[in-house]
Amino acid sequence: GENVEQHPSTLSVQEGDSAVIKCTYSDSASNYFPWYKQELGKGPQLIIDIRSNVGEKKDQRIAVTLNKTAKHFSLHITETQPEDSAVYFCAARGEYGNKLVFGAGTILRVKS
Amino acid sequence: DAGVIQSPRHEVTEMGQEVTLRCKPISGHNSLFWYRQTMMRGLELLIYFNNNVPIDDSGMPEDRFSAKMPNASFSTLKIQPSEPRDSAVYFCASSFVVVRSSYNEQFFGPGTRLTVL
Numbered sequence: 001g002e003n004v005e006q007h008p009s010t011l012s013v014q015e016g017d018s019a020v021i022k023c024t025y026s027d028s029a030s031n032y033f034p035w036y037k038q039e040l041g042k043g044p045q046l047i048i049d050i051r052s053n054v055g056e057k058k059d060q061r062i063a064v065t066l067n068k069t070a071k072h073f074s075l076h077i078t079e080t081q082p083e084d085s086a087v088y089f090c091a092a093r094g095e096y097g098n099k100l101v102f103g104a105g106t107i108l109r110v111k112s
Numbered sequence: 113d114a115g116v117i118q119s120p121r122h123e124v125t126e127m128g129q130e131v132t133l134r135c136k137p138i139s140g141h142n143s144l145f146w147y148r149q150t151m152m153r154g155l156e157l158l159i160y161f162n163n164n165v166p167i168d169d170s171g172m173p174e175d176r177f178s179a180k181m182p183n184a185s186f187s188t189l190k191i192q193p194s195e196p197r198d199s200a201v202y203f204c205a206s207s208f209v210v211v212r213s214s215y216n217e218q219f220f221g222p223g224t225r226l227t228v229l
Contacts, residue, residue, distance in 0.1 A: 034217070034218075036220075041222075042222055042223075043116075043203050043205070043220030043221050043222050043223050044155070044203075044220050045220065046217045046218070046219075049217070089155060098143050098145075098160060098162070098167075098207065098209055098216070098218075099157060099160065099168060100157065100218065101157075102154060102155040102156075103154075104154045105154060105155070
């Protein structure tokens, strides 16, 4: 089955700097890759997603890139702000079905 | 929209007791998922339903765990008997899926923090 690895496990950046989180997946049939943000005491919330037919997607300060050949995808946050501090999860879903496989998560701390 | 509703938000129980977690999905959604989150194992899918029918329960750890979805607006996850290693945060999520290959967002509830003493 699908396996998703996520790095780094923790990331500290200065406010205003960029943050990059990387994930790799094992199943070449996976075709949907969402990113979730989880704040303390809350459930994960979708922040951006990308489908396998595109290489990059951007939404304001957040962007995601996908390299299908290498089977990896990354989350880029620019101009980080203290409210970006949270746990971020990547996930992958196979060609059929609704089952998401999540990475282990990255704790992002934005220092002001 | 109230979002996915879970109850209770916190549950503390003693080993051996039965625990029932409840979930109300977003109205109109036809898929429901139960996840468990721990520091050691991260976010794991336990079971998911499509149109109230269990589709994949391969993540259910043991026979002590069972899940039901009697109608489109309610699901339960039961642990009987509970053990200390079941302590975790349990999330319910729902989505609306039209076809098998749809890319539909899963909306998570706030979770139930379970502590088994």
